[in-house]
Amino acid sequence: MQNRLLPLLCLIISSQAYSEDTLPSQSSANDVTGNNNVVTDNSVIVAKDDTQIATPSSETNQKENSTTAETNQNVESTEDTEIAESDSEEITFEPTADAETTVDSEDNNPTDPSTQSTEQVASSDSEDGIDEDLIAELLDEGKGKEKVAKPITGTDKKAVSETLDTTKKDASTESNSVGSSTWLPEIEFGYRSEQGNEDERSLNARLSLSQISGRLRNSGEIKIYLKNEDGEEDEREQTYQLQSDYKISPKFYIYGNFKGIDSKYSSYYHDYTVSTGLGYQITNTETLKVETELGPGYRYQVPNTDEIDDDDPIFPDNVDEPIVRASLTLNWKPLDRTSFNFDGTMVSGSSNTRFDTEISIINDITEDIALKISQSIEHLSRVPNNLEKTDTVLTINILYSPK
Known part of the structure; x- marks a missing residue:
């Protein structure tokens, strides 16, 4: 009797060991094949979206730094133009504007066009919640394609045109004050x-x-x-x-x-x-x-x-x-x-x-x-x-x- 029960007991133990070894491999295989459920250590099932892709923090910081650098360059160029204009006007006999007028003009236009454009871009991105251009760029990188520069959006074009108009007005004002008679x-x-x-x-x-x-x-x-x-x-x-x-x-x-x-x-x-x-x-x-x-x-x-x-x-x-x-x-x-x-x-x-x-x-x-x-x-x-x-x-x- 003992000789008969001993092989049966070995068979039962070996079957349990086999089932424990195969279950983790099956769960990992399900993750590889693209199932929508992930089993965590706490046995909590979390839904996973196939289209969601994590954004590398280094690339995000690079884009933010480039946007900040462009904004600072626009602000510095506008300040340099204003300083050059003020210097050219002070050296002439034409009367200068009163302080009250200057304060009023600053109150009417409290921010620079480049700053406004940056805020508008940030607000538009926050309203949508998804940066489509960034997702497309990351998808292209994942497929092995070359990185393509981000195209200029409509808001950026508007900011560039406003900056150019401001520069042209400053140049025309300077030429009128200095060269006119x-x-x-x-x-x-x-x-x-x-x-x-x-x-x-x-x-x-x-x-x-x-x-x-x-x-x-x-x-x-x-x-x-x-x-x-x-x-x-x-x-x-x-x-x-x-x-x-x-x-x-x-x-x-x-x-x-x-x-x-x-x-x-x-x-x-x-x-x-x-x-x-x-x-x-x-x-x-x-x-x-x-x-x-x-x-x-x-x-x-x-x-x-x-x-x-x-x-x-x-x-x-x-x-x-x-x-x-x-x-x-x-x-x-x-x-x-x-x-x-x-x-x-x-x-x-x-x-x-x-x-x-x-x-x-x-x-x-x-x-x-x-x-x-x-x-x-x-x-x-x-x-x-x-x-x-x-x-x-x-x-x-x-x-x-x-x-």
Whole structure:
């Protein structure tokens, strides 16, 4: 009996060992053949998708680094363009934009186009949840094909076009500010007529023209004053002024100035002043512009000895001397239609020191026509016969300045 049971017991043990050896191999074979169920150590069945492919972390990091590098390059190129544009604008005589305007523009466009495009791409990818281009690229690599560069999507094309448009606008703005030539003409006219017991007419007119072209600024001015009394010419005076400025830095410039006064009936036949020196722009914006100048020069005067009266504040001597000239100009426009101007000049020499100031208020009537009220003050340090050292003239004129 024992001889019979012993072979049967060996057969049962060998069959159990055979079944334990074959079960793991079958489960692994099922995984190889593509079954959708995977048996884990804890006997938990997890569904597996055939189309899901793991993305290598190294390649993902490389794509993120390349995207970040491209974004940084776009930002750096835009910043370099803005810096070059600001430098080119500061070296010209054109007024710069106010700080409030710059802040408003930055608030309206808080981000760079390249940054916006990157955010748009990230948002679109996050909404879909699947990067189809990346999956196709990985599938191609798995099949042994060569790696193909990622094509430019519609969002990237839009970002590139926006960046190109911004660069073109910056280049056109720079060329307009540096290479353009701005002409600013002005015509001023005032007339007074009196009839009755006295027949008197007077006319004062002013013509000025200025040009700004990059670093160079030229200006010219002619003033004419005529007075007729009882049908005869009683007084006539012409004033000429020419000046050229050249910027050598964003704030400093070199100037050359000439001013002449010709008169037939007043104090001097000729009164000429020539000066050159250094100018400084304290501020130069669309609202406020302040400039000051200082330099040596030369003065030449020929008094009108035939017409000198006791009330003329001049000395009957020819003047031929070196001088020092200083000036201050201020233009302030607090409102759209109202502006205030101040122009002061000092000419000092051994014979005399003269201060000329003009304060004016300009109120626009139309786009090209304005009403100008100005007061001119002339002050001399030396006068004969204890006369008044200061003379003032008030004028109300119509100003025509085509835009």
